[in-house]
Amino acid sequence: MEAKGTKLLLLIGTAWLFDALDVALLSFIMPVIKESWHLTGSQLGAVSAVTSLGMMIGALGCGYLADKWGRKPVMIMTLLLFSFGNLLLTIAPNVTWFIIIRLLTGIGLGGELPVAATIIADHFTGTRRARMLVLVDSFWAFGWIIASLLAFLVMPVLGWRLTVLLTALMGLYALLMRRHLPTSSAERSSNKRAFWPALRQVWSPEYRRATACLSILWFVIMFAYYGMFLWLPSVLVLRGFSMVHGFGYTVLMSLAQLPGYYLAAWLLGKVPRKAVLTAYLLGTMISAAAFGLATNTTMILISGAWLSFFTLGAWGIMIAFTPGQFAADARGMGMGFAQSIGRIGATIGPFLVGALMGMGLGISAIFMMFVGALILGVVVLLVGLHDQDR
Template structure:
């Protein structure tokens, strides 16, 4: 089969991040609508948020393993099929029970997409080129969030959330046609003969144990901080009178601020060690989180929020560049999938912890200090535990 060139592969694989961001962002816009129309309780709203993350945990681990066992391309196509099929079903859900069931299915597809997509890039490139390509495909997350904002502010008010979701399902089917042009297999790709249990034991063997533990911890912390700060706390800021955080302009600004964060990270990776670049971005995330949490004016919220987007998503991109290269090709999908499945636990716990802390009287600045503390642990794990080299 003719080799897929770098730029074409970048666009094909980038759709994985675009759809993942599109779905996460769109759900945050849909939840207030279904809360009102279906008269949902706080616990039901929590379930709607958590069930997708549960599906993502299972999808990351299961699809990562299957990518090693069966091959990257068929599993990546299968994850997009699940996403598109799930969103088609979502348009006809009559109540919250069916909505939860369908969101679980969709979550499996979404959670499985990113580790497999990152593994394909890692299989095609080596060294600095690999790291830069992984950061650049992760930058498609910003485009997905912007697209969700446009759909939510332009389409949803006129045609409702069901038509909006239908549009995303049709977009997924179009991307499915594009993915037929993915290469069948790279020169380095091999099909693993290990069963699920042995493959899982392999990534926890002496050879990979240190990398698996450190990467899983870092993914947990980064997703814990990102989802806790970006999905839950804007609602708190609205209650404090800062309605700008639910405006179209704010949402697009936060999304656009991510892009220079990604692109600078991709450039810096070729100039200095990845551990140094990631440390800089994690420290930047801490400072931005502190500024955002203590902001008292809309101007400060906008400025600190933009910097928070810049550093947090840039750190996510560098982690994408770090993770797959820590595992040899035969267990790369499982290693990437396991680390990200642990991260999805952080994505579930972060928003819930915010609600719990507020319920017992914590103020917003104190809550952001919790995230700062977690990020400090992340920096220590990074500097002490990870090697800045690829296999």
């Protein structure tokens, strides 16, 4: 990869790194604020849900603005929102303000990823575009690892407020780096239409099928990912596996993602994208079923690592697959709309798991529900989408 491609990979990769860092760190902070602020289960659920709501708003709104104002200014704006939100979070006096600020932060985070993917799609084509998109998505794993280091090594010493402050400062550093983002031809001739005409464009006969199928796929993948991974610690504790609280387990689950990304990036140059994504979704199904049926530590570790490998790899392939379904003038809105529907799945998944567990449904049955959702995703992919690259 030449210097220009490497520079853009590092600059854009910060979007995924900070998104993962924030999501992971929030999962470590929530038990702390639950205890210190004496929160109820519904209040804690609201903290998680409002972040997903903000991400949904950000994905749709910033995707549209990236087509209208250009990719670079919107990308910088999303990081400013993230950094400013985390600065405010350090002085949140109670859970009400915490929830309000998390909505603001979520808008910045949700807006980042579709815009970041659009920038990569504007600058590369074909196999190189697909590989670059998977590689920038791999920065998600590094975000989780950094969050784990902060949670286990820094937060016990400095507390959650100063730990969040560190993430805000890292965001400002990345903002300085993004001053060097290039401007694409698509950005220079950006779409000046109002929101509703732009939304109608991605639902026009030209894009309607792709928009509908991609929205379903993003819903399924985010529903499965957030539903399974946010509940993994609780599921393991319920089954008596206390090792989930350890730093080593958390890092293992993060490291298992990296070969999944890198294998996907290599395969995208050898095998059609639909075939690679289908294989990864099938791998996610098998791993989810194995994890749901696991009865000992060895099975938990192996199936959990494979689940991380395939689920995050599938996410990366979807990042590579989506932008090519839209022409440059509709790419930001198309990517943003599909991911905003995905964020609905990210909200429903964890809540549904909690509700079903409360009703007495077993862990195995719950994980089979995710298998069923993934089967739907495979059918939509194979029947509804073409492997194209606009």
